[in-house]
Amino acid sequence: MDKFTELTAIAAPMPNENIDTDQIIPARFLKTIQRTGLGRSAFAAQRYDADGNEKPDFVLNQEPYRQAEILITYDNLGCGSSREHAPWALLDFGFRCVIAPSFADIFFNNCFKNGILPIRFPREICDLLMADARQGANARLTVNLAEQVVIRPDGEKIPFEVDPFRKHLLIEGLDDIGQTLAHDQKITRFESGEKRSWVPSVDMGAGQ
Amino acid sequence: MCAGFAPRTLFDKIWDDHVVERLEDGTCILYIDRHLVHEVTSPQAFEGLRLAGRRVRRPDATVAVVDHNVPTSDRSQPIEEADSRLQIETLEKNVAEFGVPYFPLLSASQGIVHVVGPEQGISLPGMTIVCGDSHTSTHGALGSLAFGIGTSEVEHVLATQTLLQKPAKNMRVRVEGAVGPGVTAKDIMLAIIGHIGTAGGTGHVIEFAGSAIRGLDMAGRMTLCNMSIEAGAKAGLVAPDETTFAYVKGRRFAPKGDDFEQACAYWRSLASDDGAVFDREVVLRAEDIVPSVTWGTSPQDVLPIDGVVPTPAEYKDPAQAAQVQRALDYMGLTAGQKIAGTKVDVVFIGSCTNSRLEDLRAAATVVKDRHVAENVRAMIVPGSGLVKQAAEAEGLDRIFLDAGFEWREAGCSMCLGMNPDRLTPQQRCASTSNRNFEGRQGPDGRTHLCSPAMAAAAAVTGELCDVRALMGLMSGSNAVREAV
């Protein structure tokens, strides 16, 4: 996973609520067995017409938003299915940061695990950033994770909250599994605990 | 969370019993009892294990099944769509390499992962259950903590049998009283989502309680918990009770004999304590709930079947008004029109929400001695091979086939159209599935979510209608109005 420290980039405005994971990546693109290559299909239904041509009025088909690395939306971003293909598609398109007043839980988690920083801001602040984003390439936003601030084009710094553990993993570019395996002995002890005696194994030879 | 003397909720108790370690910032290493795996969200996870030289820590707590991509037509034929075939073959290769138990395509035990888990006794009360699929919440009907995870977490569970999690907040939704005839668990859940909204449960685990919930059979409870995710919740739960134990007893992988009795004793102790504190509580009256359908492109766009479609001008917030207009345009509906009487092209009875034997029985009751309306394609997709067999043993297949329904093999099918079962653009579908998002059942397809009985009524009349009127279940002035 790539480290995330500071990002200065173009932000794409998508002033919609409830952008679900089916919109971010429609089900027909889930048949891949790889993590990469989905950027092309991100927001496919809004981005392309039935013949596969770009729809010019969709924000990600416009300059400079083709180069956007930050996405700004309204409430409940990433609701719907748990498909990690959604953050994969966003990442493959080039997004490293998503900003919204609220997120669906699974999507929020999935972002972190793929090196995308999700930031919650109140709606009023999202409105400000949305306005900045509408100004395109002249109005880049800076996201500084170490200091936990977003810096607007006019220099105003807006602080944000982030879980310290998630922040640490993002800044170091670490994956969770190695961290957890450091607790391997405790897991083993838990598994053999008395409280668990009723939990049966899935034995395919049994009960047929 | 501290396991002191303070009254605890069902969620708190299951959580406390699975914390392996609490890290400094409050993140817990949570032990996972059951990990269900399907072909769509697992390939990259197995690949990750392979690249890191890791094994599956507990193959005996893991079960794999193919469901999303599988054709629901003749299974003796090879799978036509190459990328679907590749995902299925990849899963088969992975389960063989890592020693994971697997229900293959041609086994009667194959089916939708959320139907198979409870049916086989793999999912049990008091467990932590995860799957790379948001509708894992279904298994919460047994009184287990079950939730969907992403592929990175699938890999994490495969490698460590744990997840890094922070406790969710507690919410309780109580539905008190008794629902009227023709009103099902699906209607209850649509009413709840219509009431609290698709983000109403965000950050919470919902415990469903109250007399109307206690009165539901396990299939109904699964329908309810299935759609917790549509209410934004992390998971849904119903406290295990005698209905639960009777359901679990004797299932293939459930504990047997003394082990079962011991397990029941433990499961009984899990109910929320009197005085347990919920961060949020919502109460609905069962009597107020009527058969419902969705009109728009979000599950919260719910209407009672005698309702009218909203008008954008009624919304003060211009963004909301625009959203409503967009949904109306997408759905091909006019502001202020009655939802009843809307013609449908397709009826889909299936999905992990409503494809169990009880659901098929409910639909068959409506369909019996009637025929699918002209120009309607109606299909039944049982949730598993075992559901299909059981339905055939009762003769339900004959009722459906005689009425002009398609009787198909088990899988996710038109719930999300990853297999060939898809809506074509602008086709309108009465569907027992759980999501009416734009394009969910096929590009530009139009979905109206409803119960199996309501879907069956739409199939035989060719339009969205009140199943109660069709079945002579209504009394009073309402009935007269609906019947004319």
Ligand code: SF4
């Ligand atoms: S039936 Fe639909 S909701 Fe359920 S697991 Fe399959 S695709 Fe997901």
